Amino acid sequence: MSNASIINNIIDNAITKVKLFEPNSLIREKADLFVKIHLVPTEQLIKIEKGVVIPTTYIIDLAVISPPSVTRIKDYLDMHEKDSLSLGRRMSNVKDRERLITDYIDLIIGTLRFFKDYFICRHVLDHIVWAYDEIMNNNTVIGLFRNKFKDDREVDKVLNELSKHVVASITDFYSGLRKWVLSNELRKPSYTQYFIVNEVLRRLSPNEYLIVIEANEDYFYLGLLRDVSLTNTIIKLS
Numbered sequence: 001m002s003n004a005s006i007i008n009n010i011i012d013n014a015i016t017k018v019k020l021f022e023p024n025s026l027i028r029e030k031a032d033l034f035v036k037i038h039l040v041p042t043e044q045l046i047k048i049e050k051g052v053v054i055p056t057t058y059i060i061d062l063a064v065i066s067p068p069s070v071t072r073i074k075d076y077l078d079m080h081e082k083d084s085l086s087l088g089r090r091m092s093n094v095k096d097r098e099r100l101i102t103d104y105i106d107l108i109i110g111t112l113r114f115f116k117d118y119f120i121c122r123h124v125l126d127h128i129v130w131a132y133d134e135i136m137n138n139n140t141v142i143g144l145f146r147n148k149f150k151d152d153r154e155v156d157k158v159l160n161e162l163s164k165h166v167v168a169s170i171t172d173f174y175s176g177l178r179k180w181v182l183s184n185e186l187r188k189p190s191y192t193q194y195f196i197v198n199e200v201l202r203r204l205s206p207n208e209y210l211i212v213i214e215a216n217e218d219y220f221y222l223g224l225l226r227d228v229s230l231t232n233t234i235i236k237l238s
Contacts, residue, residue, distance in 0.1 A: 007115065007136065009017055014124060021127075021156040028137045035128075038121035042223055043117055045213055051231035055143060063174035064233045065200055066209040072218035072234070073201065077176045079186070080194035084189040088161035088190070094148050102199050107133055107141045107204045112224040119213060119223035122167050169196040170212050181234045195223050209233070228235070 008118040018031040029035050045060075047054050053062065065073070090098050112120065120128055135142050145155045173193040179185040189197070200210055209225040 001116060001229045004116070010114075010128065010131045011039070013134060014127040016186070017130060017156070018124070021153055024173055027159075029092050035124050038124040039115070039128075040119045040121070041118055042119060042225075045221060046211070048230070050226070051229055052147050053169065053230065053235055054209075055237070057215075059213050060169070060217075061175075061237060062235060063171050063202070063212040064209055064230070064235060065170060065174065065197060065212075066199065066230070066233055067204055067206045071218040072181060073177065073197070075167075076173075076180055077189060079192050081191055081193045082188040084193055085192055086190075087165050088158075090149070090154070090158045090161055097195060100144060100148070101162060101196070103141045103144060104129075104159070105166065105196065106198045106203055108166065108222070109136075109200070109210070110136075110222070112222060113120060113226075116224060116226065119211075119221035120223065125163050126156065129163075130156075130159065135212075146192060165192065166196055167212060167216045167222070169193045170200070170210070171214065171220070173197050174212075178234055180235065 015031045015035045018035060019028050020030045022031065043054065043056060045057060045059065047056050053064070060179070085098065085101075087097060091100070094100065101228055107129055108125070111129045114132060115128070116137070130142055130236075133139055142155065145158060149155050149158055168190055168191075173189050173196075176187045176189055176193075179187065205212060205226075207227050209228070209230065211223050211225060213221045213223075215221055
């Protein structure tokens with residue numbers, strides 16, 4: 001089966017999950033459209049010219065996490081607070097939650113690699129990632145969550161909470177990193193930011209950049225750029 005066919009199967013599976021778990025009845029009715037409009041071809045959001053990230057539409061902000069900028073990132077990571085890992089109410093009392101979040105981050109990166117020409121909105125990320133795991137990995141990661149939570153509806157809520165924490169940790173970390181590098185203003189990363197960004201870095205190849213784009217209020221898109229060379233990874237949009 002071709003990658004295009006597999007992607008179509010993953011999308012159809014994700015649409016089914018939206019119909020099953022989405023609390024908003026209007027979204028459930030338009031699940032097909034809801035999933036597909038939140039999978040955006042990369043060139044509709046950004047392009048790379050002479051090593052520079054250039055928006056191709058209006059975006060509020062973006063964050064770049066990558067091994068090529070690991071020296072600055074590592075220096076900033078090492079300044080993190082000594083507080084605890086915070087992953088939301090449903091994960092607060094779960095044993096082995098560190099393993100769950102690291103496996104989930106690994107699954108997110110694997111999914112973004114497979115959807116290499118697209119950015120995926122956080123509003124459908126959980127369903128796409130779950131569908132990818134089901135089709136490609138026989139629910140290896142989702143099975144770990146099923147062992148901890150009572151049913152699939154609860155698993156869906158947990159994944160939604162986790163994706164919010166992953167996106168917020170990356171964007172808040174990058175904002176602090178940018179202020180520190182450009183203005184020498186230090187706002188220490190939280191331990192949660194440290195943990196999540198460090199796990200992302202461990203899974204990225206030397207030629208990969210994880211990009212998180214804030215396209216609108218509460219609309220964040222995640223994607224991977226591969227085999228490009230950026231002249232600057234500390235980006236402040238004017």
